[in-house]
Amino acid sequence: MNNNQVIIGMASLALVGMMSVFTVNEGEKAIKFQLGEIVKDDYTPGLHVKLPIINNVRHFDARIQTMDSKPERFLTAEKKNVIVDSFVKWRIGDVKTFYTVVAGDIDQANLRLDQIIKDLFRSEFGKRNIKQLVSTDRSEIRELLIKNSKSLAAALGMEIVDVQVMRIDLPEEVSSSVFRRMEAERERVAREFRSEGAEAAERIRADSQDSDFFGFYRSLNAYKKTLTSSSTLVLEPNSDFFQYFKSKK
Numbered sequence: 394m395n396n397n398q399v400i401i402g403m404a405s406l407a408l409v410g411m412m413s414v415f416t417v418n419e420g421e422k423a424i425k426f427q428l429g430e431i432v433k434d435d436y437t438p439g440l441h442v443k444l445p446i447i448n449n450v451r452h453f454d455a456r457i458q459t460m461d462s463k464p465e466r467f468l469t470a471e472k473k474n475v476i477v478d479s480f481v482k483w484r485i486g487d488v489k490t491f492y493t494v495v496a497g498d499i500d501q502a503n504l505r506l507d508q509i510i511k512d513l514f515r516s517e518f519g520k521r522n523i524k525q526l527v528s529t530d531r532s533e534i535r536e537l538l539i540k541n542s543k544s545l546a547a548a549l550g551m552e553i554v555d556v557q558v559m560r561i562d563l564p565e566e567v568s569s570s571v572f573r574r575m576e577a578e579r580e581r582v583a584r585e586f587r588s589e590g591a592e593a594a595e596r597i598r599a600d601s602q603d604s605d606f607f608g609f610y611r612s613l614n615a616y617k618k619t620l621t622s623s624s625t626l627v628l629e630p631n632s633d634f635f636q637y638f639k640s641k642k
Contacts, residue, residue, distance in 0.1 A: 412445035422455040422488040434489040453497055455485045457554055460503045465511060466564070467518040475518065475526060476562040481510055482554040483546065491550025502551060509545045510556065513538055523563070531558050 417423045417436045425433040425441075426449050443450060460481040466474045483506065485491050495501045517537055518526065538556040546553045 412443075414440055414442055415450045416440055417452070420454065420456045422453045422485055423450055424453070424488055424492055425450050431489055431492070434492075451492070451497065453485055453488055453491065454499070455488070457482050457484045458499060458503075460506055460510075462507055462510065464560075464562075465514070467514050469518055469526065470520060470522045473523055474564050475523065476560075476564060477514060477518070477558060478560040478562075479510070479514070479556065479558045481506060481542075481556050483551050484554060485550060486547060486552035487550040489550070490548070494549050502549060505549055506546060506551060509542055510538070513541050526561055534558060 415423070417438050419438045421438070423434070423436045423441075424431055425436075425443055427444075427447055432448070460483065462479055462481070464476050464478045466476055469475055488497075491497060491502070495505060517534060535556055535558065539553055542556065543553050
């Protein structure tokens, strides 16, 4: 055997050796196929062996992924729209299932997961009114969404890490309606306070004045309100309403 043959032999052995091993890095998952069939998928980070030509290996990114959904409208219990801005963090759980169900495609996985999360949002928000959604601790909704999405995501080979609601906004038309109701309520309360204050002021004046004088004072106010209006008032001449117009003998 000459030197060239030795070199070729050594190069061939080196090539076969290189084709017989593969590396799984941290943050990766891998599946080994044999003639197109999955034969192993539970690899840990490190160096592993395979049969050249017969086996091929596919690597998958097992780091945490973020699915940032577009703001979506959901109906509340009182059939009002709210706009929800949210995101989901997930990673590959069962790589064999992930490959089988979504072909190992991150974009396809995000589309499937997005529909799952929207359905859960629709269900949870449909149980609550706007006031509850605004006042409820967001962590309560977050925990429910994580809990309810885990088994559904696992069917896709995905593991839910976190679900976050960044904002819950009211559409402009709903915001205007809510603002008008709040404004009307504040005006009603203000009127009640003013009425109670006026009544209290009259009681204070009554306590600090002569009773006849206070009666006269209240009658003057009644005359002012009644006689300056455009309404017609029909009363008996000897009515108590005109008692202070009568001459005293």
